Amino acid sequence: MWQIPLISMTLTGGLWFGVSRVPDLPYFQLALLFLAFAGNTALCFIILRLRYVMERHLNWLETCYPSGFVAARGTRWYNRPFLVRTLFQSMLGLAAALSLVLFCATLWKNRSEVLGIMPQKPAIAYYDTHATSLADGYETVTFEQAHPDLVQIIAMERAGQPLTVLDIGAGTGRDAAWFAARGHNVLALEPSGAMRAIGAKLHVGESIVWRDDALPELTQVMQAGKTFDIIVISAVWMHLAREERATALSNVYDLLAPGGTAYLTLRLGPAEPSRGIYDVTLADFKALAQSLSLPVTVLRTQPDLLGRSHISWQALRIDKPAP
Numbered sequence: 001m002w003q004i005p006l007i008s009m010t011l012t013g014g015l016w017f018g019v020s021r022v023p024d025l026p027y028f029q030l031a032l033l034f035l036a037f038a039g040n041t042a043l044c045f046i047i048l049r050l051r052y053v054m055e056r057h058l059n060w061l062e063t064c065y066p067s068g069f070v071a072a073r074g075t076r077w078y079n080r081p082f083l084v085r086t087l088f089q090s091m092l093g094l095a096a097a098l099s100l101v102l103f104c105a106t107l108w109k110n111r112s113e114v115l116g117i118m119p120q121k122p123a124i125a126y127y128d129t130h131a132t133s134l135a136d137g138y139e140t141v142t143f144e145q146a147h148p149d150l151v152q153i154i155a156m157e158r159a160g161q162p163l164t165v166l167d168i169g170a171g172t173g174r175d176a177a178w179f180a181a182r183g184h185n186v187l188a189l190e191p192s193g194a195m196r197a198i199g200a201k202l203h204v205g206e207s208i209v210w211r212d213d214a215l216p217e218l219t220q221v222m223q224a225g226k227t228f229d230i231i232v233i234s235a236v237w238m239h240l241a242r243e244e245r246a247t248a249l250s251n252v253y254d255l256l257a258p259g260g261t262a263y264l265t266l267r268l269g270p271a272e273p274s275r276g277i278y279d280v281t282l283a284d285f286k287a288l289a290q291s292l293s294l295p296v297t298v299l300r301t302q303p304d305l306l307g308r309s310h311i312s313w314q315a316l317r318i319d320k321p322a323p
């Protein structure tokens with residue numbers, strides 16, 4: 001009986017620690033929390049049974065072997081019979097109840113993924129759920145590796161100029177941080193709260209302004225009426241449905257200052273509806289830009305830097321003429 005609190009503490013502590021180590025695996029978290037709830041509930045009943053057996057044994061000892069029996073029927077609150085059992089059960093009950101609360105909260109937070117409900121904004125829901133593990137991948141790639149053409153554009157065409165930069169779908173802020181570190185004025189738009197939080201934490205102290213805003217409407221930034229010298233839209237276009245793309249592109253163009261450049265990377269690869277990824281082709285993009293009379297310059301195509309062989313990235317630029 002005395003081992004039970006030890007078993008419970010080891011079990012609950014280990015399982016809760018496990019939950020904290022897999023923030024992006026909700027099924028696994030739910031399984032661990034359920035195990036913690038079930039384990040502590042079972043121990044609650046086990047302790048009842050053990051105390052009952054113990055009681056019966058003590059009664060037998062008292063009757064059949066009185067000289068070996070030690071009566072310990074205390075009368076104070078701290079030495080009354082059943083005090084130990086009651087306290088042990090309270091601790092186990094608390095651990096089980098907390099595990100159940102965490103189980104329900106985790107289930108609620110991840111309800112769309114776990115229950116297979118397609119959320120209204122699957123891309124944002126995906127980034128919100130998997131932000132931590134995605135962030136590692138995004139931040140291991142450098143700006144220079146991801147955007148060699150943009151590095152060249154800045155070095156060749158904008159050297160020495162302080163720029164106003166808009167990073168749309170900034171993710172963890174890798175690109176925004178590159179510009180901020182060079183003294184440019186950067187506004188990072190990121191609709192996923194979890195990504196925004198990680199980005200702000202990773203690049204704390206760097207002068208990036210973060211906002212919750214999204215394509216195609218870009219409501220806040222359009223209302224602010226500011227324009228930008230450079231607009232970066234890296235690995236975001238595939239999250240727009242076909243019918244959203246004309247509004248998105250024309251808003252991006254409106255946000256360009258005269259002489260400004262929008263730099264985009266298109267994901268060329270299969271659609272993934274569960275992640276809110278739609279099919280994108282260079283031909284479609286060019287046709288869209290042409291329908292809006294926007295000049296597109298095709299830059300280089302790069303393999304996926306995270307090693308996914310079925311995906312490649314097409315860089316593009318759209319320039320607004322200087323007055």
Ligand SMILES: C[S@@+](CC[C@H](N)C(=O)[O-])C[C@H]1O[C@@H](n2cnc3c(N)ncnc32)[C@H](O)[C@@H]1O
Nearest residue numbers: 123127138169170171192214215234235236239
């Ligand atoms: C693949 S990540 C790219 C992040 C970053 N730009 C980079 O290159 O590392 C896509 C980002 O776009 C954001 N996003 C998804 N839909 C968006 C939308 N409609 N408007 C703006 N950003 C969006 C996601 O939240 C996510 O952070």
